[in-house]
Amino acid sequence: MDDRISKLPTDILTSIISRLSLREAIxxxxxxxSWRHLSSYVTYLNFPPYISFNGTLESYVSMVNQVLNSHRGGRIKEFRLDLSDRAGEFASSFEFAVAKKAEIVHISIAPKKIHHSLPSMNGLECLKELSLSHICLDDQDFGHLVSNCAALECFTIEYVAWRNVSIVGLSKLKHINLFHLWQTESVVIRDLISLVSLTFFEWRCVWKNEFSAQLSNIPKLTKLQLRGDYNQSRHIEFLAEMTSCIRNQLQLLLISSRTFSSLNHDLLFQLANIKHLEFVFYISGHWRHISSHVIHLVKACGSLExxxxxFGVVIPETETREHPRSNMSPKHIExxxxxxxxxxxxxxLDLINNITSLQKVIFVANREEALDRARLDFRHITSVGFLVIS
Structure with missing residues (x-):
């Protein structure tokens, strides 16, 4: 009946309980x-989202402050605080996290109408992953913040009110995710020699209905995601405005949209090294426009594999269509x-009829009924396979 766990060194016990949820650790x-104060040294401070908290905002904030004030450890590994759509103080929580030299910080505090002050910069040099949502800083404070995160590897911003987003010169930054930049007029991404992936999700300037992105000196960028914008033609414009050297680096391209506008001309650019192309459709109708976009983009990908x-939510359309013809060559459609x-x-059917070197078509579904429908609709195609994922 010996309590062998309690006899372990304190740093090992702290490491163990740091892997529990914050509630369980406390x-x-x-x-x-001997366990009374161990939770004051945990290295992962991941607070449950306020939306899942059973209590008032005041009691939630009180709980957070109590944990922060009682923490005795010199460093933490990770800090997460999500107030969802509730107002809160950004500076104190962020300053605590960076003062403890956290490597991962995710903070979501609303509403963005409240201007947040920029906290102390001590500890920013340890940040490797930073995610900010609904944080209202002015452009100058944002630039000052980012420029001091020298070790940053992954950066995510969401629902921010910055007019101009500039991310420049961070030599270790590998991943950038820019979500819901509805008031942003320009994005500058430059001199990021380690950047591998870039995601834009829902971007548009509500003031001028204009948006510009300047990308340069990002020699390792191979993955680009353009997701969920209401006007899908912006995806094409975004690709067209890229320099050819950046387009030719890309190997994986993901495009998703709710609506598609017509494309009445061939693309004037190539995506020479794209090997993996993915489309996600959340649309109703306008199939002819969808087909045109897909075929033009596939045609531009000379190395597609x-x-x-x-498909997301798609409303059926019953009109008769003519199938456009083009010469495309991916080996595998899923x-x-x-x-x-x-x-x-x-x-x-358009894709199958127009791809000259198609080797395999696979339908993936988590319900057998969906596969039964696909088997019926494409029973005449010998290269079709079917797969159920539970």
Whole structure:
């Protein structure tokens, strides 16, 4: 009946309880007197989101402050605080995290109408992953903040009110995710020699309905995601405005959209080294425009090996269509979310009929009924395979 766990060194015990949820870690203080203060040294301070907290905002903030004030450790590994759509103080929580030399910091505090002050910079040199949501800093404070994160490897911003976003000269930065930049007019991404992936999600300037992105000296960028914008033609414009040297670096391209506008001309650029192309559709109608976009982009990808089509909510359209012809050459098409609507069936037939070197078409579904529909609709195609994922 020996309590061997309690005899372990304090740093090992702290490491163990740091892997529990914050609530569970704090609960260990009742086990014995030797465990009473261990939770004050945990290295992962991941607070439960306020939306899942059973209590008032005041009690939630009180709980957070109590944990922060009682923490005795010199360093923490990770700090996460999500107030969702509730107002809160950014500076104190962020300053605590960086003062403890946290490597990972995720903070979401609303509303963005409240201007947040920039806290002390001590400890920013340790940050490797930073995610800020609904944080209202002016452009100058934002630039000052980012320029001091010399070790940053992953940077995410969401629902921010910055007019101009400039991320320049961070030599270790590998991943950038820019979400819901509805008031941003320009983005500058420059001199990031380690950048591998870049994601834009829902970007548009609500003031002028204009948005510009300047990308330069990002020699390792191979993965680009353009997601969820209301006007899908912006995805094409974004690619067209890139320098050819950056387009030719890309190997994986993901495009998703709710709406598609017409494309009445061939693309004037090539995506020479794209090997993996993925489309996610959350649309209703306008199948002809969808087909045009997909075929033009596939045609521009001379080295394509795999094409993924993912369907979201699609409303059926019954009009008769003519299938455009083009010469495309991906080896493998994978389709998920298929429900058998005319839009979906017509687009897939277009691709199958126009891809000259197609080797395999795979339908993936988590329900057997969906696969049964696909088997019926494409029973005449010998290269089709079907796969159920539970």
């Amino acid at each position: 609960a260990t203080c009742i086990l014995s007197t 795999k094409l993924l089509i993912k 389709i998920s979310g298929y429900l058998g609507y005319c839009d979906e069936r017509g687009l897939i």
